[in-house]
Each structure stands twice: as C-alpha cells, then as structure tokens.
Amino acid sequence: xxxxxxxxxxxxxxxxxxxxxxxxxxxxxxxxxxxxxxxxxxxxxxxxxxxxxxxxxxxxxxxxxxxxxxxxxxxxxxxxxxxxxxxxxxxxxxxxxxxxxxxxxxxxxxxxxxxxxxxxxxxxxxxxxxxxxxxxxxxxxxxxxxxxxxxxxxxxxxxxxxxxxxxxxxxxxxxxxxxxxxxxxxxxxxxxxxxxxxxxxxxxxxxxxxxxxxxxxxxxxxxxxxxxxxxxxxxxxxxxxxxxxxxx
Amino acid sequence: xxxxxxxxxxxxxxxxxxxxxxxxxxxxxxxxxxxxxxxxxxxxxxxxxxxxxxxxxxxxxxxxxxxxxxxxxxxxxxxxxxxxxxxxxxxxxxxxxxxxxxxxxxxxxxxxxxxxxxxxxxxxxxxxxxxxxxxxxxxxxxxxxxxxxxxxxxxxxxxxxxxxxxxxxxxxxxxxxxxxxxxxxxxxxxxxxxxxxxxxxxxxxxxxxxxxxxxxxxxxxxxxxxxxxxxxxxxxxxxxxxxxxxxxxxxxxxxxxxxxxxxxxxxxxxxxxxxxxxxxxxxxxxxxxxxxxxxxxxxxxxxxxxxxxxxxxxxxxxxxxxxxxxxxxxxxxxxxxxxxxxxxxxxxxxxxxxxxxxxxxxxxxxxxxxxxxxxxxxxxxxxxxxxxxxxxxxxxxxxxxxxxxxxxxxxxxxxxxxxxxxxxxxxxxxxxxxxxxxxxxxxxxxxxxxxxxxxxxxxxxxxxxxxxxxxxxxxxxxxxxxxxxxxxxxxxxxxxxxxxxxxxxxxxxxxxxxxxxxxxxxxxxxxxxxxxxxxxxxxxxxxxxxxxxxxxxxxxxxxxxxxxxxxxxxxxxxxxxxxxxxxxxxxxxxxxxxxxxxxxxxxxxxxxxxxxxxxxxxxxxxxxxxxxxxxxxxxx
Numbered sequence: 001x002x003x004x005x006x007x008x009x010x011x012x013x014x015x016x017x018x019x020x021x022x023x024x025x026x027x028x029x030x031x032x033x034x035x036x037x038x039x040x041x042x043x044x045x046x047x048x049x050x051x052x053x054x055x056x057x058x059x060x061x062x063x064x065x066x067x068x069x070x071x072x073x074x075x076x077x078x079x080x081x082x083x084x085x086x087x088x089x090x091x092x093x094x095x096x097x098x099x100x101x102x103x104x105x106x107x108x109x110x111x112x113x114x115x116x117x118x119x120x121x122x123x124x125x126x127x128x129x130x131x132x133x134x135x136x137x138x139x140x141x142x143x144x145x146x147x148x149x150x151x152x153x154x155x156x157x158x159x160x161x162x163x164x165x166x167x168x169x170x171x172x173x174x175x176x177x178x179x180x181x182x183x184x185x186x187x188x189x190x191x192x193x194x195x196x197x198x199x200x201x202x203x204x205x206x207x208x209x210x211x212x213x214x215x216x217x218x219x220x221x222x223x224x225x226x227x228x229x230x231x232x233x234x235x236x237x238x239x240x241x242x243x244x245x246x247x248x
Numbered sequence: 249x250x251x252x253x254x255x256x257x258x259x260x261x262x263x264x265x266x267x268x269x270x271x272x273x274x275x276x277x278x279x280x281x282x283x284x285x286x287x288x289x290x291x292x293x294x295x296x297x298x299x300x301x302x303x304x305x306x307x308x309x310x311x312x313x314x315x316x317x318x319x320x321x322x323x324x325x326x327x328x329x330x331x332x333x334x335x336x337x338x339x340x341x342x343x344x345x346x347x348x349x350x351x352x353x354x355x356x357x358x359x360x361x362x363x364x365x366x367x368x369x370x371x372x373x374x375x376x377x378x379x380x381x382x383x384x385x386x387x388x389x390x391x392x393x394x395x396x397x398x399x400x401x402x403x404x405x406x407x408x409x410x411x412x413x414x415x416x417x418x419x420x421x422x423x424x425x426x427x428x429x430x431x432x433x434x435x436x437x438x439x440x441x442x443x444x445x446x447x448x449x450x451x452x453x454x455x456x457x458x459x460x461x462x463x464x465x466x467x468x469x470x471x472x473x474x475x476x477x478x479x480x481x482x483x484x485x486x487x488x489x490x491x492x493x494x495x496x497x498x499x500x501x502x503x504x505x506x507x508x509x510x511x512x513x514x515x516x517x518x519x520x521x522x523x524x525x526x527x528x529x530x531x532x533x534x535x536x537x538x539x540x541x542x543x544x545x546x547x548x549x550x551x552x553x554x555x556x557x558x559x560x561x562x563x564x565x566x567x568x569x570x571x572x573x574x575x576x577x578x579x580x581x582x583x584x585x586x587x588x589x590x591x592x593x594x595x596x597x598x599x600x601x602x603x604x605x606x607x608x609x610x611x612x613x614x615x616x617x618x619x620x621x622x623x624x625x626x627x628x629x630x631x632x633x634x635x636x637x638x639x640x641x642x643x644x645x646x647x648x649x650x651x652x653x654x655x656x657x658x659x660x661x662x663x664x665x666x667x668x669x670x671x672x673x674x675x676x677x678x679x680x681x682x683x684x685x686x687x688x689x690x691x692x693x694x695x696x697x698x699x700x701x702x703x704x705x706x707x708x709x710x711x712x713x714x715x716x717x718x719x720x721x722x723x724x725x726x727x728x729x730x731x732x733x734x735x736x737x738x739x740x741x742x743x744x745x746x747x748x749x750x751x752x753x754x755x756x757x758x759x760x761x762x763x764x765x766x767x768x769x770x771x772x773x774x775x776x777x778x779x780x781x782x783x784x785x786x787x788x789x790x791x792x793x794x795x796x797x798x799x800x801x802x803x804x805x806x807x808x809x810x811x812x813x814x815x816x817x818x819x820x821x822x823x824x825x826x827x828x829x830x831x832x833x834x835x836x837x838x839x840x841x842x843x844x845x846x847x848x849x850x851x852x853x854x855x856x857x858x859x860x861x862x863x864x865x866x867x868x869x870x871x872x873x874x875x876x877x878x879x880x881x882x883x884x
Contacts, residue, residue, distance in 0.1 A: 012795070030520040032631075038525055038746070045744045045799065050790050053798055055313060057486040059526045061627065062411055063317040078630075085630045110457055111796045118434065121314050125426045129419035130378045134298040134696045135369070137376035141333065144387030153380040154405060157412060161316055184378065191378050 001027050001093035005040065007052055008100040010109050013116075017109065019098070022052075029089035033076060034059060034066065036088055037099075053112040061085040061225065064160030067167075068113050069100040074164035074223045082162065082225040102167035106174070106210040117163050119209035120177060126205035127198040128181040130191050149187050156184035158226045165220035165228075171212030176220035178206050179236035180228050186239055196243035203240060250503075250854055250869035253657040254358035259875045260340075263362040266658065270701050271708035278303035280712035283703065284451055284466040285309070286438045286493055289318030290410070290688060291671025292472030293417035294695025300424030302700055307464055308421065309433045309453060311488055311801075316418040319474060319486040320691060323410025324531035324624070325394060326402035327374075327688040329367035334391050338399040340364045345876055347686060350396040350576055351651070351679020352828035352844060353878040354509070356852070356871060358658060359676045363686075366693040371403055373696055377416040381405050394684040395532050396576040396883075402685045407531055407623045413688055417695070437801065440725045441469065441497045441667070448497075448667035449715040452725040454733075456801060459794040461729050463717040467710050468666045468703055471497060472695070475650030475672040477510055479809045479816060480761070481753020483647035484516060484529040490805040491812045494654050494673050498815075502662045503854035503867060505655035505675035507812070508820035511682055511829045512762050513648035514580035517631050517641075518600040527646035528631055530603075530624055532684040535573045537608035537617065538641070540564050540580070542601050546591040552602055552640050563587055571883040578681045578829045578842075579883060581645035585762050586840070588644070595642040604640035645762060649687060651678040651829065652819075655854040655869070659702035660694060663854075666710070668703060670694035675852065680828025733793045736803045741786030745803045748783050752806070752813055755779065760817050763831045769821040776817060777861060780810040815855060815864060822866065825849045837880075846878055 003024040010017025024040050031039070034056050041051035057065040066083040070076030076086045091097065099113065107115040145153075157180070165176035182199050185191030191198075207213075214233055221230045255262040255269070273281070281304050285296040288310040296308040308315065330343040344364040348355055371389070375381065381403050382390040391400040405412040424430040433453070440452035442463065450465040476491035477483040498504045515530045541560045548555065563583055565572045575583070584601045587593065594600050609617055614637055618625070625636045632642070653675040660668050660676070671691040678686065759772035783806070791797040826835040826842035827849070835843040852869040 028521055028523060031523045032525075035523045035525050039523060042744055042746060045788060045790055046742075048788075048790070051799060053796060057312060057317060057488050058319060058322045059487055060322055060528045061630075062322050062408065063312070063319070063486065064314075065312060065317055080626075081630055085627070087630065087633070089633055114796065117313055121316070121422065121432075121434075124419065125422045127426075129423045130376065131423060132373070132376040132420070133301055134294075134373060134420070134700070137372050140331070140371045140375040140381075141388055143375075145383055146387050147383045147385050150380050150383040150387075153378070154412075157380050157405075157415065158408065160411075161314065184380065188378050188380070190376055 001029070001088070001091070003027055003091065004096040006096065006098045009052070009112055011111065013108055013110055027088050029087065031088045032059065032084055033070065033086040033088065034084050053114050055114050056084055059084040062160060064162035067102045067115055067117070067162060069102060069167060071098050074102060074167040075225050079222070080225055080227045102163050104166045104172035104211070106172065107163060107166065119211070120161055120163060120174065122209060123174065123178055123202055123205045124181065127194070127201040130185060131194060143189050145188060153184045153187045156180045156228065156232050159228055160226055162225065164223045164225060166211065168219040168223035169212065170217055170219065171215050173214050174206050174211040175214040175233050175236065176224065176228055176230065178202050179232040182239055183232040183235045186235065195239060199236060199239040200243050250655070250852070250867050251657070252356055252869055253659065254356065255658065259357065259361045262358050263365060267701055270705040273704045273707050275303055279305060281305065281707050282307065282466040282713070283468050283470065284464055285470045285472060286451065287318065287472035287474060287673070288315030288421065289320035289472060289474055289671065290414055290417055290691030291673070291695045292318065293414065293421045294692050295470055295472060295670055295699045296430050297417060297420035297424050298696050298700050299703070300427070300429035303429065306424070306430040307433060307466065308430055309436045309438060311435065311437045311456060313434055315421055315432060315434060316415060318414060319489055320414045320688065321411045322486070323688055324407045324529065325533040326392065326404035326409045326685040327370065327413060328394070328401050328685040329371045329403060329689070330364055330401060331368055331371060333389060334400045336399045338401050342399065343367060343401065346397050347677070347683060348679065348876045349881055350683040351681055352842065352881050353679065353846070353850070353873060354506070354827050354871065355677055355679030357873055357875060362698070363677050363690060363693050366697045367689050369697055370689060370692045374413055374416050377420060379405060379412045379416045392533060393536060393574065395535060395574045395580070396683040404533070407621060410688055413692065417692070438493045439496065439729045439804065441500045442721050442725045443500050443664060444715045444719055444721050447665040450717065450722060452722070452729050454729070457796050459792070459797065461726055463722040463726060465715050465717045465722065467712055468668065468706060470668045470670055470699065471654065471673050472670045473673045475653070476812060477647040477650050479752070479813050480647040480756045481749050482519065482524060482527050484513060484527050487526060490808065492805050492808045494669070495808045495812050497654060497667065499857050501857065502664050502667060503655035503856055504652070504815060505852050505854045506652035506819065507816040507855070508760070508823055508830050509651035509680050509828065510647060511577055511649040511651060512581040512645040514577055514584055514645050515603065515643045516646035517628065518595055518644040520596070528627070529646065529648060530628060530641065530643060532577070534603060534621060534624060537620070538573065538603040538605050539607060540573050540601055540603055542587045542592040542594060548592070552604070561587070561592070568883045575883050576681060576683060581762060582831060584645055600642035600644045602640035603643045605636060606640070609637065649682055651675065651680060651682055655852065659705065660698060661702065661706065666706060668699060670699060680830055733800065736787070736789050736800060736807070737793060739784065739787050739789070741788045743786050743788065745787060745789065745799060745806050748779065748787060749806045749809065752776070752779060752810060756813055760820055763833050764820050765833045766821070769817055772817040773814065773821065776810065776814045783807065783810055811860060818864070819853055819855065823849055823853060
C-alpha cells in the first residue's frame, strides 16, 4: 500500500519544528509501524536527505523506548499496543498518517520524534524502590504474599515507562506512571514499610518536574500500551491521604 | 596456556575459599575508588547498584535514554534457582550438572558451580526488592519447568520475568543515584577502552545527543554490554544491541573467547519479508504446553486443522521421548531446520513449524492457557494477525544469545588488569549452549554477588585516582575516536549502513549459522573482508558528528560487526568439532547429534587481536571436568 505521511521534523531542542510531508510507497501490511519508517528513512538516505530520528530499541513492546503520537494518539490507534508492535495491517492504502513526538512540558523534544524523558527516572530516584541492600535478606518464602496481592502488584509493575500516559493527558500529568510504582510497592508486605514516605516524595518529585495534576480524564488508561488501570491513581490518592494524616 | 585461576579444593568449597583469599577494601577507603560500569542491563544495573551501596564512586553508562531499557527487559520466561521448593529432586549440584551438560562440556566447572550456589540468593534478593514473582494460592512462590531440565526450578513473573528483574535492579540503581554514589550517563556510548601501563583505567565515550567525545578515568572498568548476535542482522536482540564495547576492548588487547558459540532460539516468529528488522521470540515456556509438529508429507499445504493426527510428525516427542518438547534449545533448533530443509516446513516460504496448543486447551481449558501465556498469545496476534487459541502458532529458530564473549578468569577479570566483564558480555558459564532461564541468573549473580568481592581484590592493590584524563593515553584515544568518526562521515558512498548490515547478516546466517562446514566457513572468511572493504569505500552516513545522529551510531556498530564477524567465522573454522550450538556437519553421530572431540577441543579458545586483516593469535585454556564426567549429551 501507499501512504501519505506528515512527520514532525525538528533539528534541535531550541529550533522551531514543523510537519513535513513524505510518501511511503509499497508498504506491506506485515510491516511494523517502525519498519515502515525504516523504509522511508532508507529512501531519504539514498536521496542524500536526513532520515527521521526516532527512538526505538527492543521492537517487541517492552523496552518503552518508542514515543510517537500517531494520528493524535500516543502509540497509535490500536489499544494496548506500542508503536513498534503496531502493524501496518491496521492502516489502509492511501491513508494519511500524522506522526509527532510525545508532547508534554516535562518531555522536551531533542530531535524530530525523540524526546527527553529523564524526568520519569527522577521520579523513581525520589523513592520508587524498596531500600533493600544486596545480601542479608530473608529466604524468599519467609514472607508469604497472597496470590491476589502479587497479581495486583504485577498488574501495576508491568508499566514500561514509555510516557504515553503523560502524552495522552490534557494536563501532561505523570499520575498513572507514578501511581503504578507506588501501588506496585504498596501492596507488597516488603514495600509497605516505606509506603508513606514513598508516596509523598514521589508525588512531590512529579510536581517538581513540571508534570500536571490528574483531572480524571482517564486518557492515560486508554493510551497505556500495557493496560495499566486508573484504579491505581485512586490507590495513590488513598496512600497519599493516609500518609498525610499518619495512618499506617 | 591460559589459566582461569580457579580456587583449589572440592567444588562446593571453591567459592568460599576464594572469598577468604580475596583482599578487602575498608569502608572508609571505598569512596576513594571510582569504578566505571558500561551497560545497565541486569549485570550492569545490579553491579552498579551493589558497588554504589558498598560506597564506591560509580559512573554508569548506557546508550538508551534510561537505564531501565537494557535488553534484559525483554527476557520472558524466567530465572532458574536450585531452591527445590517443589520437592522434585532439585539441588545445587543438579542445577550445576544440568548447566554443564546443557553447555556440552565447554564451560568452566568452578564458575558454573558458583552460579548454581548463588542462584538461591538471587531469588531472595529479588523478592526483597519487590519483584512480583508468580505465587500459588497459599502465597508461596510458584515454579515452572524449562528446556534441558527434568525439575521445575524456574521462577517467573508472568511472561515478563526479565522486565521485573531489571526493574528491580534499576530501582536499586536509582536508589544509589539518589544517594549520590552512582552518576548516570544515559544516551552515552562507549567507543574505546583506555589502557595505561597495561591496566584498564578509563573509557572514551560519545554523548549521543551533543556528539561530544569525552574521556572518563577510573580505577577499574566493568563491561556489562550484552551479546553480539546482531552480527546476524536479524536476531531477537534489540536494534541497538552491539559488539562495539567488547570488540574495542578486544582491539586494545582483551582476549575474545569462543566467539563462535552463539545460540539459535527455537521458538521465534518466522520472518515475514525483506523489510524485517528484528525477530521476536516467543518464550520457551510455551513448550511446556505446546506441541511441536510438521506434516509427515513434504509440501503439504493444507491448513493445520485439516491435517489429521496420523499425518502429523511430532518430531521432538518422537526423537527425544524423555524430554520431548522440552529438549534443549540447540537440539530443538536444529531439529526444526532439519524438517524444513526436508521440505516439510509450514507457512510462507516453508521456514516454520507448528507449536500447537490444541491438546493443552482441551486438557486445561482456554482460561488456564490464557493465564499462563496470555501476553505471548496477544503479542503473536499483533505481529502475525493470527489467533493461536484457534490455530497453531508458527515458529522458527532465530539468533538469540551469545555464549562467547570476552575471556575472564574466575574473578571475572579479563587478561587486562582492571577490566572486568559481566553477564552475557563474558564467556564463562554457559559453554557451547545456554539453558533457558539461565541468562537472568548469570547476569544477576555476576552483578549482585560476585563482582563486589572480586573487584575489591584488584582495588586493594591499586592506588586510587592514580590516573586522570590528562594522561597521554586518553588524548590519543580521543584522537583515534574522532578520526574514525570523521572517516565514516567522509566516505559519502552509495549504499546505506543497513544494506551492509543486512548483507553481512545473510553471510553469517548462511555460513556461520545453525550448521557450519569447512567450505562454508572458508567462503565466509573470504567474503567478509571483501564486504568490509566495500563498506569503507561505499557506505553513506548522513548528517554530522556534532549532533544526535542515529546513522552515525549504526555505522560505527556495523563497522565493528564487519570485523568481528571474521573472528567468529575463524573460531568456528578452527573448532573442528560439534558441540552445543556450534554444529559442524562434518562431525555428527549417525543419528545427526553433535559429536564432540574432547581429545582435541576440550578448551576455551581465546583470541588475541593482532591487527585488522591479520590473523589473531589463539590462546587455549584447557578445561578439566572433575565433578561431571563428560559424556555424550543425550536427551532421549
């Protein structure tokens, strides 16, 4: 199939960018979206033009590196699917596709579709961990964890840190990302001890990075490639209130 | 003759003995030492976090935008440990035995035993960090079985075990960044190792955003940079996975061990066309419930549902009744290639076999299968557009893991003092074939539980901060790196970097792939240098060096693959035997199994760089087996 692409091109962080038009010809429905971009780039290079810069790595939907807004939706039209796992059979011959970087105040554009997401790392640095030193820990079966709790923790822990939730949010909030980590650790007995401090410092770090507040739009859940639920935001809020009033 | 410097004594006492012998650095002195860790996958993140916790100053580098994205994140199935929770006869010795046998007696016994010993501590550590492993209804940890083992010793977190373990190590690392003991350098690629007076004292890196070339000096360097199977172009590795860091260390004198030992994983989604940029693995755990088959008749193009039971060949169950669909990876991969070469392959192009869940769904119900493998079935559907609950998956082998890597001694130190190599980047534990769920185990064993002890022994004899980046070797390194970047940008040829990489991949898959022979390897040794010469005359790299330039990054990596490929082919040529993943068609049993030659090849082949277009020098580390008697590896 042949496609009409409008792609965000921006040479440097401080330069103004613009949408530019490209044609993608002879695209196979079995290609992934990024393989389609590879084909466009090969063509550009052969014509001596600069290829489109975009982040990608594992190409199997788990590293969280790809960060494109496709036709207005982070990671594109297919739900629970990263851009690298989106295949061209989801498009039709002659389609026009708009490709932009994830946009948020806290995610400055570095080049073309590549953004700086280090703010998410800094939220984790603030306290998104259990302070367990290497060695000196009890046998793994000493503390039993009910299956439902382990499953809930895993539901939250599946977050790949791509930032689609931020890009989808009208407020540019990182609540779903932060809530996923807070919830993952707060439901586990090992993580409960630091839960109150964790939720406070992580929330504070999130606001300091320039992410907005949650306005209950739920766009984050719709955009999340791993299907992380907004119920974890409710969990974060509960943990936060508990911490503020000193309930253990 | 190379010496692995293993401790003496009975195998189960070796590691404890070594720990007693190793020198310590006092807590007050630790902060005077600086350690560079390159790569932040399981090995790198766990090493950087642990060394930081102990008080060293650590600088951690990765080419991704965040240390959470190392390719360990993509490991699906699980991590082995000898806990024997299921009470099914497992033990440290059995895990050790299975790993040595699985590696076809080409690994160092003492290293493997230590790995099996440490395996249990890893599970404890990860649980303490909050890794949400699967549990049963009583709250205990759950296990499943994996290829090459007859016990259930694999711990898992749905189909994302690697992700959860890496996020655990990443969290520990982030904690140290917060504490100030680790400084992070994301989007930074190592392009050279700096050696001063014979010892590794720093690295030269490129900032991938600004293009700046800079040096970092340290008291020791740890390379945790993963494997090199992207030499095949198509592999299950991430697009950015590369050989550059270890290859450039090799060019500075580090020995490269067993480069021809690469693993072809049996359960990947088949290639769909020329545009293919990578191959996607479907976890080996699927073989617990899926049955592998092809039609008995050649060229049978009927849909699978129309092929009746007697017309199907469940070839793994037929050939290996004791292990069945759980035969080790190298054996399962070759068996798939064999039936496809016979013309019995399925799907477009005929390079695929079925992995069928019909019986398991009948036996356990669709819900159980969905619970166990739901995310894998979804991933399969996204890529192929097919529903594996209704029709069998199609799978085919793909390059997946590098057992070979930089040579290290028992202390994980290379032949260059001060250079330590961890995880997939070293060669030490998996011999000629790695068993499933053992890579995660090794990465974390090296990073959490070995390096902190062994590196101290080196540091104790080193004056902290003895070298800084003002040294002439650092200036020279910067000049060399700048010169090679300038050269790449000035060729202005007519072919893209990807075209060269694809072509190299085809050569490697054809001649240095799943089965190898003398003529093919000679051919590879002839055509790889030709392709390399053409690359340096005709490649085109757009843009400049002073900006974010992904073509330039790729070009540097492919340039190294073009040299490394020759080393790999040479090693495969010299290893005139079959063992594990290295299958020389000249050496097989009457039934087609790999035929080892313990008389002549029971050694580690460690290669020393002697110049481009010059033959490297072979050093041998003899392997002796005291606790597991080398035998014909049988899974029948």
